Amino acid sequence: MPIEVESPEEMGYSTIQYNLAESSVHDRTIGELGMDLSNVLMNYGHHRGLPELQQAICEGSHILKSEDVLVTAGAAQALYLVATTLLNPEDHLIVVRPNYGTNLETPRGIPCEMSVIDLSFDNGFQPDIDQIQKAIRPNTKLISITHPHNPTGIFVSQSTIESLVQLSERNGFYLLIDETYRHLNFKTPLLPYFAEKSNRVISVSSLSKAFGAPGIRIGWVISRDAKLQHDLLAAKEQMIISNSVVDEYIALQIFLQKEKLLKEVHSTLQVNYQIVENWLKANDTIFEWVTPDAGAVVFPRIKESIQVDFSRFYDRLYSHYHTVVGGGHWFEQSQRYMRIGFGYPSVNEFRIGLENVMSCVMDCKMN
Numbered sequence: 305m306p307i308e309v310e311s312p313e314e315m316g317y318s319t320i321q322y323n324l325a326e327s328s329v330h331d332r333t334i335g336e337l338g339m340d341l342s343n344v345l346m347n348y349g350h351h352r353g354l355p356e357l358q359q360a361i362c363e364g365s366h367i368l369k370s371e372d373v374l375v376t377a378g379a380a381q382a383l384y385l386v387a388t389t390l391l392n393p394e395d396h397l398i399v400v401r402p403n404y405g406t407n408l409e410t411p412r413g414i415p416c417e418m419s420v421i422d423l424s425f426d427n428g429f430q431p432d433i434d435q436i437q438k439a440i441r442p443n444t445k446l447i448s449i450t451h452p453h454n455p456t457g458i459f460v461s462q463s464t465i466e467s468l469v470q471l472s473e474r475n476g477f478y479l480l481i482d483e484t485y486r487h488l489n490f491k492t493p494l495l496p497y498f499a500e501k502s503n504r505v506i507s508v509s510s511l512s513k514a515f516g517a518p519g520i521r522i523g524w525v526i527s528r529d530a531k532l533q534h535d536l537l538a539a540k541e542q543m544i545i546s547n548s549v550v551d552e553y554i555a556l557q558i559f560l561q562k563e564k565l566l567k568e569v570h571s572t573l574q575v576n577y578q579i580v581e582n583w584l585k586a587n588d589t590i591f592e593w594v595t596p597d598a599g600a601v602v603f604p605r606i607k608e609s610i611q612v613d614f615s616r617f618y619d620r621l622y623s624h625y626h627t628v629v630g631g632g633h634w635f636e637q638s639q640r641y642m643r644i645g646f647g648y649p650s651v652n653e654f655r656i657g658l659e660n661v662m663s664c665v666m667d668c669k670m671n
């Protein structure tokens with residue numbers, strides 16, 4: 305996938321001065337969390353995850369219980385476990401695109417039958433429920449959506465979610481809702497996990513995006529379906545037996561400080577989102593965009609009427625301006641789109657990075 309080759313993880317973070325490619329907030333150090341790891345016993349951890357961590361993940365819910373939570377190595381592993389546990393070559397999946405790579409690539413690797421439903425800019429990136437309904441087949445096993453959505457930051461409308469839940473119950477398939485960005489709700493209160501709605505709904509999330517801790521590789525999958533939980537656990541045991549106990553300990557400390565950490569994160573997002581919105585408005589002869597509901601990314605596009613040499617644009621942005629955004633091709637979309645992450649850079653880096661994007665568009669504009 306292009307994202308694997310061109311992402312900062314591959315290019316090297318130190319080679320990028322203005323990193324507008326991340327979909328997360330800035331990474332934290334262990335020191336910031338003020339913890340002492342010296343008494344962490346390096347045993348195998350609990351297979352389902354540290355019980356206090358399972359508890360912390362579903363805290364506040366009157367419906368979810370600890371046993372509905374399986375701790376995984378990031379949301380990426382959770383998604384891999386769900387796809388490989390549920391889908392066989394004779395099964396059919398409906399997946400909404402653009403999407404996070406794993407949600408498309410793991411089913412492709414199985415390979416199962418797959419219907420891709422493309423979101424459209426003109427429809428505000430809302431999934432079209434009629435289109436989804438028409439794609440359902442007798443062997444449909446899973447529908448996969450992301451909320452808040454990556455790369456647009458859009459919330460799938462509540463009415464669409466309700467319809468999808470009803471469809472999954474009526475047809476007996478699962479509805480996977482990738483909620484990896486759920487804690488980046490800088491405009492609205494935090495929604496309950498969608499897995500509360502039905503035992504056909506599977507929620508996936510992680511500490512990577514909102515808590516500045518992608519490197520500890522802690523995510524989780526929530527399902528109230530005991531049989532599915534059992535199968536996911538069996539799959540996890542084949543892969544890693546248990547999570548890193550160090551990662552789980554740090555994750556628990558993050559949960560214990562959750563309110564304070566998220567307060568800081570949300571105020572940074574509010575400031576930085578305003579900066580990018582002002583920038584887009586100032587450049588609205590070039591760009592058009594759909595305002596995100598949450599998350600740390602916006603997915604504007606360069607208007608059709610504007611001719612740009614896009615391969616030169618992305619090369620030059622990196623090599624000349626030391627700036628990176630997530631090109632549309634990372635998400636199987638036209639290179640006119642770019643994902644701009646507003647949670648990761650400092651205010652100063654962000655302002656310069658945005659100026660660089662604009663200068664580079666001008667350098668590569670052909671009309």
Ligand SMILES: Cc1ncc(COP(=O)(O)O)c(C=O)c1O
Pocket residue numbers: 327377378379380381404450454482484509510511512518522523
């Ligand atoms: C929608 C979505 N799901 C899952 C992941 C993987 O996250 P994690 O770092 O928790 O594995 C990402 C990372 O970019 C993502 O965007």
